Structure formats: C-alpha cells, structure tokens
Amino acid sequence: MEKGNTTISQERADGAAGPGKRPRTERGRKTLRKLLDAAAIEFGERGYHEASVSSITRRAGVALGSFYTYFDSKDALFRALVGDLSHSVRDHAREAMSDEMDALEIERATLAAFLGFAREHKQIYRIIDEAEFIAPEDYRAHYETIAKSIEARLGAGIRSGDLREGLGELEAWALMGINVFIGLRYVVWSDQEAMEPDAIAARVNRMLAEGIAAAKR
Amino acid sequence: MEKGNTTISQERADGAAGPGKRPRTERGRKTLRKLLDAAAIEFGERGYHEASVSSITRRAGVALGSFYTYFDSKDALFRALVGDLSHSVRDHAREAMSDEMDALEIERATLAAFLGFAREHKQIYRIIDEAEFIAPEDYRAHYETIAKSIEARLGAGIRSGDLREGLGELEAWALMGINVFIGLRYVVWSDQEAMEPDAIAARVNRMLAEGIAAAKR
DNA sequence: TTGAAAGCTGAACCATGATTCAAGTTCTCG
DNA sequence: CGAGAACTTGAATCATGGTTCAGCTTTCAA
Numbered sequence: 001m002e003k004g005n006t007t008i009s010q011e012r013a014d015g016a017a018g019p020g021k022r023p024r025t026e027r028g029r030k031t032l033r034k035l036l037d038a039a040a041i042e043f044g045e046r047g048y049h050e051a052s053v054s055s056i057t058r059r060a061g062v063a064l065g066s067f068y069t070y071f072d073s074k075d076a077l078f079r080a081l082v083g084d085l086s087h088s089v090r091d092h093a094r095e096a097m098s099d100e101m102d103a104l105e106i107e108r109a110t111l112a113a114f115l116g117f118a119r120e121h122k123q124i125y126r127i128i129d130e131a132e133f134i135a136p137e138d139y140r141a142h143y144e145t146i147a148k149s150i151e152a153r154l155g156a157g158i159r160s161g162d163l164r165e166g167l168g169e170l171e172a173w174a175l176m177g178i179n180v181f182i183g184l185r186y187v188v189w190s191d192q193e194a195m196e197p198d199a200i201a202a203r204v205n206r207m208l209a210e211g212i213a214a215a216k217r
Numbered sequence: 218m219e220k221g222n223t224t225i226s227q228e229r230a231d232g233a234a235g236p237g238k239r240p241r242t243e244r245g246r247k248t249l250r251k252l253l254d255a256a257a258i259e260f261g262e263r264g265y266h267e268a269s270v271s272s273i274t275r276r277a278g279v280a281l282g283s284f285y286t287y288f289d290s291k292d293a294l295f296r297a298l299v300g301d302l303s304h305s306v307r308d309h310a311r312e313a314m315s316d317e318m319d320a321l322e323i324e325r326a327t328l329a330a331f332l333g334f335a336r337e338h339k340q341i342y343r344i345i346d347e348a349e350f351i352a353p354e355d356y357r358a359h360y361e362t363i364a365k366s367i368e369a370r371l372g373a374g375i376r377s378g379d380l381r382e383g384l385g386e387l388e389a390w391a392l393m394g395i396n397v398f399i400g401l402r403y404v405v406w407s408d409q410e411a412m413e414p415d416a417i418a419a420r421v422n423r424m425l426a427e428g429i430a431a432a433k434r
Numbered sequence: 435t436t437g438a439a440a441g442c443t444g445a446a447c448c449a450t451g452a453t454t455c456a457a458g459t460t461c462t463c464g
Numbered sequence: 465c466g467a468g469a470a471c472t473t474g475a476a477t478c479a480t481g482g483t484t485c486a487g488c489t490t491t492c493a494a
Contacts, residue, residue, distance in 0.1 A: 024440060025491065031441080047350045049266055052481060063443040065485080074482065104430060132346055133264045140406065147402070154429070164431045170399070170420055171429060177398025178391040185364070185390045189357065203387055211428035212371070212388060213321060214381045242461065242470060269451060280473040282455080291452065 021070055032070050034060040036084065039077055044123025048078060048130050079138060082131045085124050086142040090149070092117045103157025108205040110153075111179050115197035118187045125188050147172045178204060238287055249287050251277040253301065256294055261340025265295060265347050296355060299348045302341050303359040307366070309334045320374025325422040327370075328396050332414035335404045342405050364389045395421060 023029045038060035042051045053074050057064050071077040096113030097106050118124060131139040151172035157163035186200050240246045255277035259268045270291050274281050288294040313330030314323050335341060348356035368389035374380035403417050 027491075028441065049350075053483085054481075065444065065483090066442055068483070069441060126349075129346065129349055132343075133266075133350075143401075157429075161431055163429050164427070167424075167429055170403070170417070171424055173398050173402045174395040174421060174424060177394035177396070177401075179394070180398065181390050181394025182387070184360075186387070200387070204391060207384075207388055207391060207428070209428045209430040210381070211424070211426045212374075212380050212384055213426040214378055240470085244461075245471065248471080270453085271451070282453090282474065283472055285453070286471065 021072070023070070028069075031060075031062055031066065034062060035067065035070055035077070036081065039081055040085075040123055040127070043078065043081065043130070044126050047126060048074075048134050075134065078127075078131075079135045081127060082135055082138045082142070085121075085127055086138070086145070088121075089114065089117065089124065090146065093149075103153065103160060103162035104205060104209055106153055106157075107175065107208060108201045111182070111204060112197045112201035114179055115183055115187055115200060118183045119197070122188055125184065143176065147176055150175050175208070178208075238289070240287070245286075248277075248279055248283065251279060252284065252287055252294070253298065256298055257302075257340055257344070260295065260298065260347070261343050264343065265291075265351050292351065295344075295348075296352045298344060299352055299355045299359070302338075302344055303355070303362070305338075306331065306334060306341065307363065310366075320370065320377060320379035321422060321426055323370055323374075324392065324425060325418045328399070328421060329414045329418035331396055332400055332404055332417060335400045336414070339405055342401065360393065364393055367392050392425070395425075 023032050035056065038056050039051075042056045042059060045051075046055075051074075053067055054064050056077075057067050067077075071080070092113050093110045096109045098109075101109060128139070128142060131142070147169065151169050154163060154167045154172055154175075158165060158167060182200060182204060186194055187197075240249050252273065255273050256268075259273045259276060262268075263272075268291075270284055271281050273294075274284050284294075288297070309330050310327045313326045315326075318326060345356070345359060348359070364386065368386050371380060371384045371389055371392075375382060375384060399417060399421060403411055404414075
C-alpha cells in the first residue's frame with residue numbers, strides 16, 4: 001500500500017450501490033475488490049474517458065473479459081465507485097463529530113476531517129466532479145445529501161443556542177461550497193508543504209463565527 | 218435569439234484565447250462566430266464527449282470540413298470556449314461594481330451579477346466544470362484568477378475599514394466557494410420559481426457580515 | 435468424488451466520430 | 465477583369481477501445 005493511494009472501498013465490496021452481478025465466492029469477492037481499487041486509481045489519475053477498461057483490468061491483474069463478470073459496463077463501474085466514495089466521505093465526517101462539541105466546533109471538526117480525508121484520497125475530487133457528466137443523478141444526490149446533513153447540524157445549533165436564527169438550506173449550501181473550495185485550493189492544489197487541516201479549519205471557523213465585517217464601531 | 222440560449226461570445230470572435238487560424242474576411246468571421254455559438258450550446262447540452270464536431274457544424278449550418286479551417290481540433294475549440302466564458306464571467310462581475318459601494322455591497326453586487334449571468338447562461342457551469350478534465354490548465358487559471366480578484370477586493374475593504382483585519386487568500390477562496398455552490402443550487406438546480414438573485418445575494422451577504430454564531434450574550 | 439456453478443481468459447468484433455483531403459466556390463485587391 | 469487567397473464541402477480514412485464470446489479452470493456442495 002503506497003502513499004495516498006487507495007482502498008477506500010475497504011470492507012465494502014457488496015454495497016447498496018454495488019454491481020448487479022454480486023460475487024458468490026471468496027475468490028470472486030477478492031477480484032471485485034481488486035477491480036474497484038484499480039478503478040479508483042485509474043479514474044483518479046486519468047479521468048473517465050482516458051481510463052480504459054483494459055488498463056483497469058491490467059492494473060488489477062485480471063483478464064479483460066473478467067471485468068464483465070462484475071460490471072455491466074465501464075459506466076456501471078464508475079457509478080459504483082461514486083457511490084462508494086460518496087459514502088466514505090460522509091462516514092468520515094460523521095466519525096469526526098462528538099457530542100461534547102458545540103455547533104461551531106462540529107463544523108470545524110467536520111471540515112478538518114474532510115480535508116484530511118481528501119489529502120489521503122485526492123482522487124475523490126476528480127471522480128466526484130466527473131460524476132457531473134457520467135452520472136449526473138449520483139452527483140446531484142451526493143451534494144444534496146451532504147447539504148441536508150449540514151442543514152440539520154445548523155438546525156441543531158440554533159436549537160442549542162450556539163447559532164443565530166435564520167439559518168437554513170441556503171447557508172448549508174454556502175458552507176458546503178466553502179468546504180469544497182477550500183479543499184480544492186489547500187489540499188488538491190496545495191503548493192509545497194501546505195497548511196495543516198486543523199489550521200485551515202480553524203481559520204474558516206473564525207470566518208464562520210464572526211463574518212468578515214469590521215467590528216461595529 | 219431564444220431564451221437562455223447563447224451568444225456569449227458576442228463581439229469577441231478574435232479574442233486573445235482565439236484559434237490559431239484567424240479569419241481574414243467578414244464571411245470567415247461570421248462562420249467562426251456561428252461555430253462558437255453552436256459549440257456553446259452543444260457542449261452545454263451534451264458535454265464534451267457526447268458533443269460531436271459534426272453535430273456542431275450541423276447546428277452552425279456549416280460543412281464538417283469547414284470546422285478545421287477555424288480550429289485545429291475539437292479540443293482547441295473547447296479551450297477557446299472556456300477562455301471566452303471565463304472572460305465573460307469576469308466582465309460581468311466587474312460591470313456590476315461601482316465606486317460608491319462599500320466592501321460588503323460590492324460582494325453582494327458581484328454575487329447577484331454572477332447569479333444573473335448564470336441564469337442566462339446555464340451552460341457555463343457545465344463547460345467550466347468539464348474544463349477540469351479537458352483543459353485543466355484553463356480550469357485552474359479560471360478559479361485562480363477569480364480568487365485573486367476577490368482577494369484584492371478584500372484587501373481594499375480592509376484598507377477602507379469596512380472589513381476586519383486578517384482576511385486573505387483563504388477567505389477569498391471561501392467566498393468563491395460560496396458563490397459557486399449557491400449558483401449551482403439556486404440557479405442551475407433551481408426548483409420551480411426560484412429566488413431572485415438579489416434576494417439570494419442579500420441573504421448570503423448577511424452571513425458574510427455577521428457570521429452564523431449566536432450573538433454573544 | 436464429481437458435476438454444476440462460478441470464474442477466468444484474451445482474441446476478435448464493431449461502432450463511433452475525429453480528422454484528412456481533393457475538388458469546388460467566393461472574395462478581394464491590384 | 466483576373467488571379468490568387470480565403471473559404472466551403474462532404475465522402476473516405478482510421479484509430480480507439482468498449483463489449484462479446486466460446487472454451488477452459490477452479491470452487492463447492494452433495
């Protein structure tokens with residue numbers, strides 16, 4: 001296992017978003033896993049169209065024809081991958097939160113977690129972004145799901161008195177936009193030795209808390 | 218000219234980002250324009266790979282072969298288009314500002330202008346986004362250029378006393394992220410009769426000014 | 435032990451669509 | 465007006481790579 005390489009699909013080689021053709025034996029499950037991991041790398045590096053099925057199978061150390069034992073098409077594989085990644089992202093965010101945190105701390109923690117995850121799996125940007133064209137439904141679902149959970153967090157924060165009234169879907173999308181673009185700039189496109197996720201998240205958090213206006217005189 | 222159709226390239230059929238093969242006659246300039254406009258629609262509707270050169274020329278009412286009088290390749294056309302759009306977006310933002318505005322008003326105005334522009338040219342999202350895969354350099358340049366101009370605005374705002382100290386590149390990217398995602402949600406993916414750009418921008422602006430924390434008790 | 439079922443293999447098939455090209459047609463300017 | 469430049473045309477070429485397929489190997493349960 002290299003550096004920021006892969007294996008995001010960890011134990012999940014069965015998933016709800018999985019292939020129509022589910023393996024029945026241990027050998028089959030392993031091959032499927034190999035294909036998914038190889039695909040994550042290949043799609044991440046080359047993008048959907050540059051990536052070729054034969055290259056993926058080569059990477060996975062499997063014969064070309066075997067691919068179609070597990071997926072109906074290149075497209076189906078891509079969708080499965082998007083589902084996997086989308087799921088992983090949400091998992092990581094969820095794990096980063098804890099009950100003791102107040103609303104702002106939660107936002108800081110989830111952003112830091114996201115940035116850390118992105119750093120280990122830079123492929124996600126490429127793959128999720130490309131889903132806009134290959135699997136538009138999944139792309140939209142991905143962001144709408146995340147937005148909903150942010151909105152829910154905002155609601156909870158209001159109820160607990162940490163956040164002001166009047167925050168809703170719109171602010172949730174704004175927050176999501178911040179997180180995505182900060183990740184793009186400081187993780188995916190990070191120059192040399194970039195800021196730590198925690199430092200970045202802290203600074204974003206200040207902006208979130210205070211806004212950018214000068215103190216009212 | 219239909220509804221949200223096209224003609225973004227308006228008068229600019231010459232641009233810096235233009236094709237290597239520049240037309241020398243009026244007839245040529247018209248054909249080039251037709252190709253660019255047809256391409257904006259085609260790429261916007263079908264995406265880069267689904268779009269076909271022959272379909273673009275058909276749309277433009279030109280013979281297939283003529284395409285190569287103006288562009289070296291499908292790829293070159295796409296790049297030219299991205300340059301055009303990127304340029305147009307910045308133009309519109311710039312036009313929306315005026316000197317009397319304070320820093321926050323400027324942010325509101327530019328966002329409102331961007332949303333309005335996006336509403337008229339929903340293709341931009343699809344095309345700019347796809348540039349991530351077809352023309353990565355241009356994609357990155359697009360966002361970095363915008364971020365820089367936002368950062369400059371923040372600097373000016375600090376100097377004028379409208380904005381607090383400590384805002385820089387990071388906050389600029391955060392702002393850009395907000396704008397992009399708000400546009401995605403409320404313009405590109407707007408349900409029925411969506412909010413007006415001004416209303417959206419005003420609400421975002423409040424978040425920017427005050428943040429989301431509850432008033433310090 | 436044994437016969438399906440589950441997997442595996444890679445050469446061959448094929449559709450698609452970008453690009454080329456040779457032969458017109460229309461400008462433009464001296 | 466005439467010659468060459470600018471532009472147009474669409475059929476033919478060609479590369480690419482996804483998908484199929486017929487036969488072979490491994491696994492598993494009875």
